[in-house]
Every structure is written in structure tokens, then in C-alpha cells.
Amino acid sequence: QVQLQESGPGLVKPSETLSLTCTVSGGSISGYYWSWIRQSPGRGLEWIGYIFYSGSTNYNPSLRSRVTVSVETSKNQFSLNLTSVTTADTAVYYCARSHSTTLLFVSWGQGILVTVSS
Amino acid sequence: DIQMTQSPSSVSASVGDRVTITCRASQGISSWLAWYQQKPGKAPNLLIYSASSLQSGVPSRFSGSGSGTAFTLTIISLQPEDFATYYCQQGKSFPSTFGGGTKVEIK
Numbered sequence: 597q598v599q600l601q602e603s604g605p606g607l608v609k610p611s612e613t614l615s616l617t618c619t620v621s622g623g624s625i626s627g628y629y630w631s632w633i634r635q636s637p638g639r640g641l642e643w644i645g646y647i648f649y650s651g652s653t654n655y656n657p658s659l660r661s662r663v664t665v666s667v668e669t670s671k672n673q674f675s676l677n678l679t680s681v682t683t684a685d686t687a688v689y690y691c692a693r694s695h696s697t698t699l700l701f702v703s704w705g706q707g708i709l710v711t712v713s714s
Numbered sequence: 715d716i717q718m719t720q721s722p723s724s725v726s727a728s729v730g731d732r733v734t735i736t737c738r739a740s741q742g743i744s745s746w747l748a749w750y751q752q753k754p755g756k757a758p759n760l761l762i763y764s765a766s767s768l769q770s771g772v773p774s775r776f777s778g779s780g781s782g783t784a785f786t787l788t789i790i791s792l793q794p795e796d797f798a799t800y801y802c803q804q805g806k807s808f809p810s811t812f813g814g815g816t817k818v819e820i821k
């Protein structure tokens with residue numbers, strides 16, 4: 597059974613870049629769509645973007661100017677970079693897997709709380 | 715973006731009760747709707763996809779219906795482990811969007 601694990605700093609300063617990595621174990625990164633989703637009391641669940649194992653991406657237009665998702669197939673990892681963060685970016689960030697672009701999220705990481713604060 | 719609106723935002727129920735949660739889309743999404751259950755401190759768990767298809771391993775007391783803009787999630791005979799927050803999600807068009815959630819609480 598595939599497992600996903602988010603990692604990265606739990607505290608980021610305003611205006612800096614939030615960087616997270618999702619490590620996939622128990623299965624290959626190939627053949628699937630890999631998403632980042634965040635959840636906060638104010639914004640609820642928000643899909644950030646996905647990357648296909650081949651490298652093609654699709655981002656939420658509300659975040660597109662600040663988001664980059666990349667994949668490193670040799671390490672079975674994919675990553676999120678979110679630039680110029682503000683306190684509004686404070687959230688639990690999840691990585692998740694889907695089989696297609698209809699984005700049914702069957703497998704999720706446990707989530708990582710990222711707080712934006714000086 | 716397609717807006718997903720859930721009602722009620724919370725419901726109090728007892729073990730054995732039937733609970734129905736509604737999700738409305740701001741435009742037609744055919745059957746491109748999923749339901750998730752989330753417990754505190756955990757990631758959401760997929761229950762229903764394509765509006766009415768039960769995800770493998772999910773108990774049959776959960777069912778989904780609807781198409782177009784109106785959808786329902788029904789839990790018949792609520793069990794103690796079903797007290798959680800439920801979310802709908804549309805996969806018809808990008809960006810995929812979620813409803814605001816319905817918390818099922820113990821009466």
C-alpha cells in the first residue's frame with residue numbers, strides 16, 4: 597500500500613518561500629498525478645496543484661503566480677514551492693495521489709502544519 | 715471556479731440515526747462529485763466517487779446520489795466511528811474545489 601509523507605519547515609517568515617517535499621513509499625511515482633492540497637480554518641480545503649510523473653503540471657489559478665511543483669522520480673519524491681508567503685498561507689499542507697485528472701484523492705499524506713510568522 | 719455549497723454546516727445525531735448531507739454546485743458538474751470523511755488530526759478519506767460509487771472498503775451504510783448541481787450523502791444507521799466532518803469535491807473542471815464541510819456531532 598502506497599504511503600505519502602510530507603516534510604519541510606513548520607515555520608516560514610512572511611515574504612519567504614515555503615518549500616515542502618512529499619516522499620512516496622510502497623509504490624512508484626510513475627503513472628500517477630501528485631497533488632498538493634492545503635487546509636485552513638479560513639479557506640477550508642484548497643487544491644494547490646498537481647504534477648504528472650512525466651513532469652506536466654496544472655495549478656490553481658489563485659496561486660499560479662507563486663506556485664511551482666516539481667518531481668524527482670529517481671527519489672520517488674515531489675515538491676512544492678510557494679513564494680512570497682503571507683499569514684494567509686498558514687495551513688496544514690497535504691500531498692495526495694490520484695489516478696487521473698479528475699483528481700479523486702485516494703491516498704493522502706498525514707499533513708504538515710506550516711505557520712507563516714515572523 | 716465552481717463553488718460547492720454544503721448544508722447543513724453541522725448536524726447533531728444519535729447512533730442509529732439516518733443522516734443526509736446536501737452539496738450544491740454553482741454550475742452543472744454531471745456526476746463528477748466525490749465525498750470525503752475527515753476525523754480530527756487526520757487527512758480526508760475518500761468515501762464516494764462519481765456521485766454514487768462506493769470506494770472499496772467503505773461500509774455500505776454510506777451512499778451518494780445526485781447529478782448536475784444537487785447531490786446528497788446519506789448515512790443510514792449512524793455508527794460511533796461516523797462522527798466526523800464530511801466534504802464534497804467536484805472534479806468536473808479546474809480548479810477542483812471542495813465544499814465547506816458538514817460536521818456530524820453526537821447528540
